[in-house]
Amino acid sequence: MSLEALRAANPRLVIKETGDPAFAAYGRVLDAHAFDGLVELADRVTGIDQDANRYVASLPELEADGSLSRLSIIFGCMPIQVGYCNGPNSKLNGLEYHKSTEVDVAVTDLVLILGRKADIGIDNSYDSRRAECYYLPKGCAIELWPEVLHFSPCRALAGGFKSVIVLPRGTNEALGKDEVAAARALAKPSGDAPGDPEARLFFMKNKWLLAHPERAILVERGAWPGIRGENIEVRPGPGS
Numbered sequence: 032m033s034l035e036a037l038r039a040a041n042p043r044l045v046i047k048e049t050g051d052p053a054f055a056a057y058g059r060v061l062d063a064h065a066f067d068g069l070v071e072l073a074d075r076v077t078g079i080d081q082d083a084n085r086y087v088a089s090l091p092e093l094e095a096d097g098s099l100s101r102l103s104i105i106f107g108c109m110p111i112q113v114g115y116c117n118g119p120n121s122k123l124n125g126l127e128y129h130k131s132t133e134v135d136v137a138v139t140d141l142v143l144i145l146g147r148k149a150d151i152g153i154d155n156s157y158d159s160r161r162a163e164c165y166y167l168p169k170g171c172a173i174e175l176w177p178e179v180l181h182f183s184p185c186r187a188l189a190g191g192f193k194s195v196i197v198l199p200r201g202t203n204e205a206l207g208k209d210e211v212a213a214a215r216a217l218a219k220p221s222g223d224a225p226g227d228p229e230a231r232l233f234f235m236k237n238k239w240l241l242a243h244p245e246r247a248i249l250v251e252r253g254a255w256p257g258i259r260g261e262n263i264e265v266r267p268g269p270g271s
Contacts, residue, residue: 034166036268037142037187044265046142046164049173054165057145057179061105061172066136069098069195070170073138077115079191084118084183086196088203093195102197105134105174110200116183119191123159123263124246125254126180129237131199133175135184137167138193142265146180151257155228157241159260180241185265202237211253231255 038046047053049060076092089112096113103111115138123144135143146162162180166187167173175181186192206214218230232255234240242254243262250256 033268034168037140037166040266040268044164044263046166046265049165049167049171051165053163056147057163057165058173058175061134061174063170063172065101066098066172066195067170069093069096069136070138072096073115073136073195074193077117077138077193079117079119079193081119081191084116084120086114086116086183086203088112088114088196088198089200090114102134106132106197106199111197112200112202113195113197115194116196117191117193118183119186120183121185121265121267122245123162123182123185123243123258125182125240125242125249126157126162126258127182127234127238127240128178128180129198129202129239130177131202131237132177133179133181134172134195134197135167135175136172136195136197137169137184138195139191140169140187141167141184141192141194142187143167143181143184144263144265145175148178148180151180151241153228155231155241155255155257157258159243159258159263162263164263164265186267187265189267199237202235204236206233206235232257 093113214233220226232239241257242249243258244256245262
């Protein structure tokens with residue numbers, strides 16, 4: 032897959048490369064060769080479900096790869112989890128952020144849709160026209176800055192995408208009932224206090240999430256339906 036072919040398949044979208052200076056607002060490109068073994072391993076031990084995305088936060092096989100020490104240093108030698116997200120996704124559907132860095136490694140060609148937390152309104156609304164699309168070729172490794180808006184990769188090829196996701200250990204674990212109740216209480220106005228709008232976006236551990244209203248499965252699970260505008264779709268380019 033070439034970027035030119037992907038752009039031709041999506042004439043309405045501006046799809047940038049991670050080498051574009053604008054990417055610096057979202058993260059940095061890492062030395063791809065340092066993760067060659069991880070890419071090969073992830074490609075071999077993980078598959079693509081054509082019916083739905085599959086996210087596994089921690090996979091022991093990936094965490095045993097020789098790149099773990101390098102990844103650990105990126106996270107300040109704090110405990111990390113190395114997992115994957117694979118699937119057929121082609122739409123924006125939602126935008127999440129973490130209060131930590133995240134490392135993404137493209138095991139296949141893919142597209143990430145990124146945004147800035149600063150563009151979320153005080154009413155927890157976000158205009159999807161502000162989001163930007165970035166193409167990651169197979170083997171590309173990036174570090175996303177804390178609080179960068181992102182979600183599932185989008186496929187660049189018809190067969191789907193594969194990616195390795197590295198985060199602080201515990202990220203994306205379910206909240207307990209008391210934690211959910213505390214966040215909801217913090218979000219509600221009380222007396223002269225207006226309430227904390229960000230608390231309404233708190234969805235899982237180290238995960239704040241806005242959903243597109245079209246993504247009913249997220250809204251039904253309690254995600255805030257704050258994305259306004261088009262549910263951006265990336266059409267795969269030619270090839271398998």
